[in-house]
Amino acid sequence: MTQAFLGYTRPDGQVGVRNHVLVVPTVICAAVVAERIAGAIAPIGAALPHLAGCGQIGPDLSVTHDTLAAYTRHPNVGAVIVVALGCEQVIAQYLADTARQAGKAAHIVSIQGEGGTVRATARGIEIARGLAVELGRAERAWCPASSLVVSVKCGGSDYTSGLASNPAVGRVADKIVDMGGAVVLGEIAEIMGAEHLLAARASAPATAAHLLRVVRRVEAEAMALGLDIRGTQPSPGNIRGGLTTIEEKSLGATHKAGERTRLEDVVPYAGRITRRGLTVMETPGLDVESVTGMVGGGAQIVLFTTGLGTPTGNPIAPVIKITGNARTAQTMADNTDVDVSAILTNAGSFDEAATRLFDELCEVASGRPTASERLGHREFAIHRRNATI
Amino acid sequence: VNRAIVISALDNVATALEALEPGETIQAGALSVAVAESIPRGHKVALRAIDAGEVVVKYGSAIGHASASIGAGMHVHTHNVASDRGRGDLAAAEGAR
Numbered sequence: 001m002t003q004a005f006l007g008y009t010r011p012d013g014q015v016g017v018r019n020h021v022l023v024v025p026t027v028i029c030a031a032v033v034a035e036r037i038a039g040a041i042a043p044i045g046a047a048l049p050h051l052a053g054c055g056q057i058g059p060d061l062s063v064t065h066d067t068l069a070a071y072t073r074h075p076n077v078g079a080v081i082v083v084a085l086g087c088e089q090v091i092a093q094y095l096a097d098t099a100r101q102a103g104k105a106a107h108i109v110s111i112q113g114e115g116g117t118v119r120a121t122a123r124g125i126e127i128a129r130g131l132a133v134e135l136g137r138a139e140r141a142w143c144p145a146s147s148l149v150v151s152v153k154c155g156g157s158d159y160t161s162g163l164a165s166n167p168a169v170g171r172v173a174d175k176i177v178d179m180g181g182a183v184v185l186g187e188i189a190e191i192m193g194a195e196h197l198l199a200a201r202a203s204a205p206a207t208a209a210h211l212l213r214v215v216r217r218v219e220a221e222a223m224a225l226g227l228d229i230r231g232t233q234p235s236p237g238n239i240r241g242g243l244t245t246i247e248e249k250s251l252g253a254t255h256k257a258g259e260r261t262r263l264e265d266v267v268p269y270a271g272r273i274t275r276r277g278l279t280v281m282e283t284p285g286l287d288v289e290s291v292t293g294m295v296g297g298g299a300q301i302v303l304f305t306t307g308l309g310t311p312t313g314n315p316i317a318p319v320i321k322i323t324g325n326a327r328t329a330q331t332m333a334d335n336t337d338v339d340v341s342a343i344l345t346n347a348g349s350f351d352e353a354a355t356r357l358f359d360e361l362c363e364v365a366s367g368r369p370t371a372s373e374r375l376g377h378r379e380f381a382i383h384r385r386n387a388t389i
Numbered sequence: 390v391n392r393a394i395v396i397s398a399l400d401n402v403a404t405a406l407e408a409l410e411p412g413e414t415i416q417a418g419a420l421s422v423a424v425a426e427s428i429p430r431g432h433k434v435a436l437r438a439i440d441a442g443e444v445v446v447k448y449g450s451a452i453g454h455a456s457a458s459i460g461a462g463m464h465v466h467t468h469n470v471a472s473d474r475g476r477g478d479l480a481a482a483e484g485a486r
Binding site: 246 | 396429453465471480
C-alpha cells in the first residue's frame, strides 16, 4: 500500500495528523479555565471553548454532548483533560470515559471540586504539563492515504470557487477515495439545487433517498419561517462576487466532493464517519459550525476553498485554505495556503493544481503547520438546535 | 486568454473572467455573442435571449428562472433571475391569499 504521510497510529486503529492535549470544558462556565490550561502548553494544548453545556433540552443537549465526546475520541487528540464546573448537565465522566475507550489518557478537573478558579487552573496546568511531556515522546510513522478522512468545505465563495478551486479539490477527493480514503461534505443548504447530482452517485437507493429527504427537510425548515432563503443564501458577499441563486452556489460547491466519488452514507451532525468513499454530514452552512461538525465526525484535515478569503481554523484539525482568485491570494496572503488561480488564466491545469494540492495535503498531514495554525485560528462552534432554556 | 467561460454545452449563460464592456464580443464554442451592457468580473452574461419564466442554466443544471426577459449579451443576476428553492416568502404569500 502506498505510504502517503507521517501520522500517529492510535490504540483504536485510527490515525492522527496532530497530537494535541485536548482541554474540554463541559459547560461555558468552565471555558475560561479550560483556555488558560490549554494556553499553558500551547501549541500542543487545544481548548474547546463553547457556549453550551447547561440550559439545554432534547436534541440541543444531545448534539452538544455528542460533539464534545466526538472530539475526546478524535485521532488528532493524544490525551484529554475535562474541565467541569460541577453542577452542569454535560457529564464530565462520560467525556473522560469516551477518551479512555479510545485508548487515551483522560483526567477530570472540577472547579467546584478543586475550590475555585485559581486552584482548578493550577491543578489543570500541572496535569497538562505532564501529558505534554508524554505526548512529546510519540513518533510519527508512515501511514497510507486510505487512513485519511478529509473534510471538503468552501466559504466566502465567489465565481472562482465553482470554476477553479472546488473542481480542483474535487479531483483530490476523487484521488483520496481511489486510494481507499474517505471524504466528507457538509452544509445541506448548499447542496440544495445540486442534490440530483449527488443522489445519482449513491451506492444504494436508500442512501440517495436519505440524502433527498435531508435536503427537503432543511428546505422545509427554512420555508417554515415564511422567509426567503435569499436573505442569507447566497450571502451578500457571494452576490457581489457574481453568484445569483442558491442553486448556482450549490452546483459550484458540490464540485469539491469529486466528480465520481460514490455517495456511501449520510450522517447526523458530528456523527461518526465509518465508510470509505463520500459521506454527507448534516451541518448548517455557517463555516465554523460546519467544520466543527465534520472534524467531530472524524475528519483529520480540512480542504477549505475560498474566493473572497476567510481565516477559519479548528482547535485540533489543520485547515488548508485554497483560492482560485488571484487577487485574494495577494490581499489575503496571510490566510492562504494554496493559490490555484492559474487554472482561470490558462497558465495551469486542473491536474497540475490537484497534484500540488495533494502534495500539500500530505505535507500538512505530516506536520507542516497551515496558515490558520500559524495565525492561531482555533474557531469552534457547536450547532445549536433550539433556544437556550 | 478566455474573457468569459461556458461550463456546459447546455448553458444559456457564460461567466465573465474579466469585466466586459458593450461593443466587445465573447466566443462560446461556435457562438459569438456581442456584449450588450457592462458585466462585472465574475458575473454572468446571457448567451442568447432568455424569455421571462424560462430556466437559466449553468453547469448544465437549472440555477433559477428569468424573472424578466433577458436579451443576448445582457447581464444576468439577481435583478432578472429568481431562485426556485427555499422560497418561504412565496409559500407565505400563497398561504395568506
